[in-house]
Amino acid sequence: MTESYDKPKALGGKSKPYRKQKPRGAKPAKNGCVKPESGKGVRQREDTAEAVITGFSPKQPFGIGAVLSPVPAVIVSCGSVEAPNAMTAAWTGTVNTIPPKLYISLRKERYSYEIIKATGEFVVNLTTRELVRAADYLGVRSGRNEDKLSNLGLSVSPSPKLGAPMLDKSPVSIECRVDKIIPLGSHDMFIADIVGVNVSPELIDESGRLRLDRAGLIAYCHGEYYALGEKLGSFGYSVRKKQHGHGKKIK
Ligand SMILES: Cc1cc2nc3c(=O)[nH]c(=O)nc-3n(C[C@H](O)[C@H](O)[C@H](O)COP(=O)(O)O)c2cc1C
Helix, strand or coil, X not given: CCECCECCHHHCCCCCCCCCCCCCCCCECCCCCECCCCCCCCCCCXXXXXXXXXXXXXXXXXXXXXXXXXXXXXXXXXXXXXXXEEXXXXXXXXXECCCCEEEEEEECCCHHHHXXXXXXXXXXXXCEHHHHHHHHHHCCCCCXXXXXXXXXXXXXXXXXCCCXXXXXXXXXXXXXXXXXXXXXXXXXXXXXXXXXXXXXXXXXXXXXXXXXXXXXXXXXXXXXXXXXCCCCCCCCCCXXXXXECCCEECC
């Protein structure tokens, strides 16, 4: 089974999670890019926008694995305000709009798995730049052995609809009630109903619009965390009529 937070050898990781591996020959480099022997045409670790490859040669098979990228790396809080726990999850996403549903996929050995299975509740807290180090920590240490949130100095608050707490430092906390658990293999998929969305007022503009662009959200890509940055377009912009001057539409 392949996970980019627990990468198999073929995809640039070791069978043991979180260990670094020296790139060899034509194997994937640490930055997730395939490094040909010549090293030519490769985005270097400095990660400058200029160094991104723009033209690609025909593809070659590269094993089988969970390489879909980028994905979120959210902080899942669970338990209660008195006894909270949190872990990081990259295997998460929206699965339905009406009614709104999302999933998280968890390995059975996670401490959070036990809690969420027993309570049927969890909160997905979006990760910001400010929280990224904490997210990493919450993803490599277990609440079975320590009070991770206290050790990180992170506080939680009661959720309006659930017993599972919200993480105060995250500006968006999504309350989820488990609907179905689907065993898939390495992970069980928890499909949940979104029963509440809680947003810090700084992210709601004068017209009541949610401004996630102001949140400093992060993404996770093949073992590395990235800040979301440059906006490239907006939904439907490819077919929208061109605008001139002061945003006036040309009919
Ligand atoms: C970026 C990142 C993403 C992760 N994604 C998942 C995931 O989707 N599912 C999972 O079961 N574990 C995932 N993990 C591993 C858990 O977060 C980790 O095992 C954690 O220690 C579990 O905490 P707990 O035992 O307190 O529940 C991820 C770890 C990191 C660093």
